[in-house]
Amino acid sequence: MGARRVTAVDVARRAGVAVSTVSYILNDAPGQTFTPATKDRVHAAVRELGYVPSAAARALRQGRSHNVLMLLPDMGIGEALAHVVDRLSDAMDQHGYSVVFRRSRAGRSATALVAELAPAAVVALARLTPDEVAGLESAGVPLVQDVGGRDGITDREVLQADIGRAQAQHLLDLGHRRLVYGAPDDERLEPLARNRVAGVLATTRQAGLPDPDVVPVPLDADAAADVVRAWLDASEPPTAVCAYNDLVALAVLAGAARHGVACPADLAVVGVDDVVAARLSVPPLTTVDFHPDELTAELTEVLLDRLLARPAEPRTSWTGVELVRRGST
Amino acid sequence: MGARRVTAVDVARRAGVAVSTVSYILNDAPGQTFTPATKDRVHAAVRELGYVPSAAARALRQGRSHNVLMLLPDMGIGEALAHVVDRLSDAMDQHGYSVVFRRSRAGRSATALVAELAPAAVVALARLTPDEVAGLESAGVPLVQDVGGRDGITDREVLQADIGRAQAQHLLDLGHRRLVYGAPDDERLEPLARNRVAGVLATTRQAGLPDPDVVPVPLDADAAADVVRAWLDASEPPTAVCAYNDLVALAVLAGAARHGVACPADLAVVGVDDVVAARLSVPPLTTVDFHPDELTAELTEVLLDRLLARPAEPRTSWTGVELVRRGST
DNA sequence: CTGAAAGCGCTTACAG
DNA sequence: CTGAAAGCGCTTACAG
Numbered sequence: 001m002g003a004r005r006v007t008a009v010d011v012a013r014r015a016g017v018a019v020s021t022v023s024y025i026l027n028d029a030p031g032q033t034f035t036p037a038t039k040d041r042v043h044a045a046v047r048e049l050g051y052v053p054s055a056a057a058r059a060l061r062q063g064r065s066h067n068v069l070m071l072l073p074d075m076g077i078g079e080a081l082a083h084v085v086d087r088l089s090d091a092m093d094q095h096g097y098s099v100v101f102r103r104s105r106a107g108r109s110a111t112a113l114v115a116e117l118a119p120a121a122v123v124a125l126a127r128l129t130p131d132e133v134a135g136l137e138s139a140g141v142p143l144v145q146d147v148g149g150r151d152g153i154t155d156r157e158v159l160q161a162d163i164g165r166a167q168a169q170h171l172l173d174l175g176h177r178r179l180v181y182g183a184p185d186d187e188r189l190e191p192l193a194r195n196r197v198a199g200v201l202a203t204t205r206q207a208g209l210p211d212p213d214v215v216p217v218p219l220d221a222d223a224a225a226d227v228v229r230a231w232l233d234a235s236e237p238p239t240a241v242c243a244y245n246d247l248v249a250l251a252v253l254a255g256a257a258r259h260g261v262a263c264p265a266d267l268a269v270v271g272v273d274d275v276v277a278a279r280l281s282v283p284p285l286t287t288v289d290f291h292p293d294e295l296t297a298e299l300t301e302v303l304l305d306r307l308l309a310r311p312a313e314p315r316t317s318w319t320g321v322e323l324v325r326r327g328s329t
Numbered sequence: 330m331g332a333r334r335v336t337a338v339d340v341a342r343r344a345g346v347a348v349s350t351v352s353y354i355l356n357d358a359p360g361q362t363f364t365p366a367t368k369d370r371v372h373a374a375v376r377e378l379g380y381v382p383s384a385a386a387r388a389l390r391q392g393r394s395h396n397v398l399m400l401l402p403d404m405g406i407g408e409a410l411a412h413v414v415d416r417l418s419d420a421m422d423q424h425g426y427s428v429v430f431r432r433s434r435a436g437r438s439a440t441a442l443v444a445e446l447a448p449a450a451v452v453a454l455a456r457l458t459p460d461e462v463a464g465l466e467s468a469g470v471p472l473v474q475d476v477g478g479r480d481g482i483t484d485r486e487v488l489q490a491d492i493g494r495a496q497a498q499h500l501l502d503l504g505h506r507r508l509v510y511g512a513p514d515d516e517r518l519e520p521l522a523r524n525r526v527a528g529v530l531a532t533t534r535q536a537g538l539p540d541p542d543v544v545p546v547p548l549d550a551d552a553a554a555d556v557v558r559a560w561l562d563a564s565e566p567p568t569a570v571c572a573y574n575d576l577v578a579l580a581v582l583a584g585a586a587r588h589g590v591a592c593p594a595d596l597a598v599v600g601v602d603d604v605v606a607a608r609l610s611v612p613p614l615t616t617v618d619f620h621p622d623e624l625t626a627e628l629t630e631v632l633l634d635r636l637l638a639r640p641a642e643p644r645t646s647w648t649g650v651e652l653v654r655r656g657s658t
Numbered sequence: 659c660t661g662a663a664a665g666c667g668c669t670t671a672c673a674g
Numbered sequence: 675c676t677g678a679a680a681g682c683g684c685t686t687a688c689a690g
Contacts, residue, residue, distance in 0.1 A: 007683055008683070018660060024686090053445065054682085054684065055447070056385050056394060059384075060389050076415075077412075077415050089432075102418075102427075103422075111379075112379075115334070117427070118384070250606055254610070257611045276576050279583075281579075282582070282586045284583070334666095347677040347678080348677085349670075352668070352669055353670090361675085364675080382668070383668065385668090
């Protein structure tokens with residue numbers, strides 16, 4: 001109830017030192033040295049009292065909290081993104097930081113959020129406006145852009161295009177010449193899809209092929225069956241589909257099954273993400289794994305470089321996009 | 330760079346009032362009244378200056394931050410849990426709260442986290458020790474237990490058992506008498522699985538049937554095929570499986586397909602979660618949807634009741650566990 | 659090597 | 675209805 005909070009003053013009193021000493025020792029402040037005996041007394045007092053520094057007081061004093069603000073795009077969180085958020089949280093947690101994520105939405109600019117939360121850094125998986133970027137800059141808050149860009153991490157658009165390229169190249173290598181793109185049926189995904197499509201087009205054009213049609217595929221077996229039917233009824237039916245992601249690919253598979261279309265014999269399908277369900281479909285799904293875990297590891301390192309003011313080494317955890325061939329191609 | 334932060338003092342100066350007036354007006358403090366003209370001047374100044382109150386200063390002063398600490402079980406975040414986290418964050422965000430989540434792990438007790446973050450409330454989706462619960466109590470921090478318990482929300486164990494019951498009952502209604510339980514191959518999921526199994530057993534026992542075997546099913550088509558093979562080779566092969574979740578169910582489907590076992594004719598399968606992929610498998614998966622969205626809505630309301638000191642009305646968004654019958658049974 | 663003191667930006671009794 | 679002031683719990687020059 002009224003159990004007063006244990007403060008640094010309490011620790012100091014118990015250890016028989018000044019509060020400043022407690023603070024210096026707990027943060028092992030550079031340029032300050034203390035006898036082992038003093039340190040021990042302080043640490044012992046901390047333990048006995050169960051002292052935990054107040055994040056609020058620290059943040060207020062330093063003008064910077066230990067929060068990392070993660071700005072997410074305004075779209076549903078898929079399996080891959082959930083893992084990124086999850087792993088980054090865990091990793092930063094190890095270093096004493098809390099990850100606070102926010103979906104970017106009209107009304108609360110990144111600038112306002114930064115003023116409110118005074119984050120130690122911002123990780124933007126969503127696109128920021130130039131004003132927002134400038135605002136962060138002038139506030140001196142380290143910004144790591146959308147798993148990408150000028151940070152030694154792979155640029156987002158490049159990454160997405162790589163994915164599309166890998167899909168199309170695989171299909172072309174297999175001898176397919178008539179491709180179609182299975183786009184998401186959710187317009188909020190359009191920005192991402194656009195870049196993936198760009199990779200596909202770059203590849204097919206280079207091979208001298210006409211641009212594949214881009215058609216939305218609903219995540220529903222019946223609706224997907226209609227889409228597949230329309231493809232089959234075309235004058236020159238596609239023989240392979242690049243799907244926006246594994247879920248779309250699974251929908252295509254389901255739609256094809258409805259019409260007895262053999263996969264991959266009559267229609268080959270490649271997804272993206274290597275979701276768990278991709279290994280479990282019939283046939284198992286060929287997919288592009290862009291190694292979100294590695295990307296997250298890299299993101300974490302870059303973030304810590306900035307946060308701990310470590311020399312920014314080139315980070316190269318990411319091994320690139322990988323085509324995982326299974327039964328659907 | 331050194332652009333000094335805009336504070337309440339700046340706003341007060343600009344509006345020609347005292348800082349206390351600014352604070353009172355911005356928080357519309359009860360029992361304080363101001364002329365519309367004064368309010369307007371303050372709001373105008375806020376807007377012109379782009380003033381955003383410092384979360385750290387507020388938290389320090391009030392001894393309580395606007396963070397909601399969400400404690401997650403030490404397991405991978407599945408599709409359902411990701412949605413819960415996601416939606417809760419969004420909802421609380423609307424009310425000015427940030428959700429900070431932490432995986433429960435040895436070394437950092439909830440008590441220490443609370444001392445550090447001074448959260449406005451704690452949502453525990455992981456089990457807390459009695460000591461931790463007592464600590465929260467004495468610190469006066471509202472605790473909402475694991476989407477469950479004494480809060481007008483469904484108790485977690487009851488919910489899990491309901492899921493198992495719904496699966497088993499459905500299969501029994503269909504005439505199946507030899508069931509088997511497809512357990513997760515990840516021991517961190519065991520606590521959850523245990524309660525689901527309990528629901529299944531309660532149902533089969535009531536029907537006078539022997540307890541179904543509980544066998545782990547790896548999320549891999551080959552390995553799952555081996556499991557299915559073992560079932561078929563048994564002296565009295567099961568005719569239906571209750572899977573821990575949709576992914577396990579999908580693995581069973583994949584395993585069955587490997588051996589040409591017809592589903593549902595030779596082996597019926599029920600999952601849990603109604604994951605997107607469940608609608609897209611061949612055959613589409615029968616599953617139990619426990620409506621995590623409704624549960625989250627309820628969780629949010631209960632949380633806000635506590636946070637805003639609203640009278641705790643009975644919350645009844647949750648419509649219970651629902652069996653969604655599709656092609657796999 | 660240690661200690662007293664200022665100040666981060668708020669909110670909230672309290673006096674006018 | 676408005677204003678001056680204390681204090682939340684830290685960190686960090688600064689003086690000893």
